[in-house]
Amino acid sequence: MKRVETFFEGLLFASRWLMAPVYLGLVIAMIILLFKFGKELLDLALSLGSASSGNIIIGVLTLVDVALIMNLLIIIIFSGYENFVSKMDLENHEDRPEWMGHIGFSDLKIKVIASIVAISGIELLKAFMNVEEFSDKHLAWMIGLHVTFVVSGVMYALMDRLGHNNHSASKANSEH
Secondary structure, three states: OHHHHHHHHHHHHHHHHHHHHHHHHHHHHHHHHHHHHHHHHHHHHHOOOOOOHHHHHHHHHHHHHHHHHHHHHHHHHHHHHHHHOOOOOOOOOOOOOOOOOOOOHHHHHHHHHHHHHHHHHHHHHHHHHOHHHOOHHHHHHHHHHHHHHHHHHHHHHHHHHHHHHHHHHHHHHHHO
16 A cells, blocks of 8 residues: 555656646747737837837837736746746856745745736836726726735735744744
8 A cells, every 4th residue: 555655646746747838838928928029129119200208108118018027937937847846956057046946935926916016007007108098997997907906915915924924923932
């Protein structure tokens, strides 16, 4: 029976590699976003002579939006792979980010929520730059969604902080 248990546990542990293609898919998504970024940058550069300052700002905000999404994907790919699949053997690499290997699952969720709030804020700002193109109902939905993301992010951060405080307090009590 112990051999069956050992085999089953080994199989479960090896199943973490099923996530590797997911992270590869996110790398491919980054390549797609890079093309989107290039297209937006080219469109912005080509319209420079005729675009209003509002349109230029919207173009730049779109570039920032894509950059934020790509940064978020990097964090998800690196920390997700290291937390759930395998440690990356890059300890001595000169370009290894400081945060790599230090972001846990809880930290990752906070970063994802913060990025969603930032991306939502940029989309809302872009809508307000072209307020005449949106109905009041559409803008109200955008504001409502953004406020929902903000409140959710704050609530999650508070719950996470309370969880850390409770964990620290119970750990300190068990040591005494």
